[in-house]
Amino acid sequence: MEETLKILVVEDDEIDRVIVRLALTEAGMRMELDEVKDGNHAFFALINNHYDCVFLDYHLQNQDCLTLIHKLHSSGIKVPVVVLIDAGNEEIARECIQAGATEYFIKSTLSSETITHILRTAIRIHHTEIQLELANQKLKESREQLTLQHQELDKKQQQIQLQNLKILETSRLKSMFLATISHELRTPMNAIIGFSQILLRPKFGQLTNQQLDMVERILNNGKNLLMLLNEILDFSHLEAGKLELKPEILDLSKVVNNTVSEIRSLAEAKNLSLLVKTDLENTLVFNDAVRLRQILINLLSNAIKFTESGNIWVEIKEAPKNRVIIIVKDTGIGIASQDFQNIFAAFHQVDQGISRKYSGTGLGLAIIDSLVRIMGGKIYIESKLGVGSIFKIELPRKINLADNLGDIVFHSHQNQFYSLYSHNKASLNYPNLKL
Known part of the structure; x- marks a missing residue:
């Protein structure tokens, strides 16, 4: 069913009103038609009623069309306005459109066909303008909301930065x-x-x-x-970045065997076998003997502490790209796979209870992990509950602290000299040392 249009005609000339009324009636559209003679009555009618279109004469006795259009605009009344003009007054019509009118047509060309076309065009343009205005309003609101979100995000980022500090x-x-x-x-x-x-x-x-x-x-x-x-x-x-490695030329197999000898009594006290296997073509490395011993002591102490029966193996062997591997394997209680991600966290222990069976600070593996990283190496773990654990440490044969700690003084105990290496040093070279 066709929608009934409500039309307002603002015309002070009786003949022109009749012409517009007849043209609209002959157009055959369903409509309700109201007529007023001046701008004041038109404004009052528009305040109190909704109209689908207004046909407005460009020249009224007590008020011109521009004044009424501006008044409607300032009052927030939105309605398509079609300005009726005489031939030769196109400039006035353009001013009206700039002021907010939707369309215009010349009275002498008025017919049922032209007024139907003008009416439909004016309503369509008005609806488009309304939709565009709503879209712009939504876009403005979205921008304002986005600005507020950015401000809130900036505030949260500042709070996070303060919290981080x-x-x-x-x-x-x-x-x-x-x-x-x-x-x-x-x-x-x-x-x-x-x-x-x-x-x-x-x-x-x-x-x-x-x-x-x-x-x-x-x-x-x-x-x-x-x-x-x-x-x-x-x-x-x-943690403070103040631990300084003191690398020297050393025999890795000797460091491993001496460390195992130091800790062997703890294994024997629990009737555990402690076995060492060396598979290195060249046992010389450039590293910190004290820190290597610390890594081994921590790994072996853990292996002995968490192993009630069976064996503990220590193996050192070659790895590709001039690297060496140290492996500590046990037949202890093992570690659950869900604990792997936290096993190297500081102060972390699988059993966190006060009455836990195994004592310790929970720093051993965290220290090992940090030392291995400083040395430019990697640490891997394989474990299964009730079966045992394998810790594998892969280290460069020649550590290069410049890549990890910035400018560092290397203390060579064997040759008693000091050399400063900066970030751009790719490797260490000793003419009489084949590593």
């Missing part, structure tokens, strides 16, 4: 505290260990079995505490 400062203070407290505790701990060792010497007097047991417990616990303090101190230095 606070976290960094807290981390720095924590590292300083750990380093300070660890350093301060080492002095009295060394005294406890030293005096315990003195008491165990026969020339200082014979102790009863009970006294001997108590002093040995003091000594062993003191050594354990000192080891924990050293771990905390090393971790704080690593």
Whole structure:
């Protein structure tokens, strides 16, 4: 069913009103037609009623069409306006359109066909303008919303940056505290260990079995505490980027065998076999012997601690691209696959309970991971619950600290000299050393 259009004709000339009315009637469209003679009545009608189109004479007795169009626009009344003009007044019509009118036509050309075309065109243009205006309004609102979101995002980013700064400062203070407290505790701990060792010497007097047991417990616990303090101190230095490697030319197989000899008694105390296999064509490497020993001690200590029966193997072998591999394998309790991602996190232990079976700071593997990274190497883990674990460390035969720590002084204990290497050094070259 065709929609009924509501039309307002604003014309002060009776004859022209009749002509417009007849043309609209002959057009055969369903419509309701209202007629007024001046701009004031037209404005009042438009305020109180909705019209689909207004036919407005360009020249009214008490008000011209431009004044009424501006008044409608300033009042927010949106309706398609068709201006009726006499021939020769096209310039006035263009001014009206610039002011907000939708279309115009010349009265002398008025017919049912032309008025139908003009009416439909004016309504279509008006609807298009309304849709465009709504689209622009939505676009404006979207832009404003996007601006607000950007402002909110900027605010959140600033908050995150402030939080990150606070976290960094807290981390720095924590590292300083750990380093300070660890350093301060080492002095009295060394005294406890030293005096315990003195008491165990026969020339200082014979102790009863009970006294001997108590002093040995003091000594062993003191050594354990000192080891924990050293771990905390090393971790704080690593976290602060202050741990300095001191590489030298060394025999890797000798470092491994000496370290295994030091820790073998712990394995024998649990009736565990500790086996070493060396498969290196050239055993010389350029690395920090103390830190390599620390890596091995931590891995072997963990292997012994978490293995109740069976064997522990240590293997060193060649790897492609002038690298070496150190493997520590055990038949211990193993690690669940879901714990792999956190196993190298600082202070992380699979068993976090206070009454946990296995003691420790949870820093051992974190320190190993950091040391291996500083050395330019990688660490891999394979493990299965109830079967055991395999830790594989791959290291360059010649470490190049410039790629990892910036400008660093290399201390060569063997040759007693110091050389400064910057970031652009790709490798270390010694004419008498074949690595």
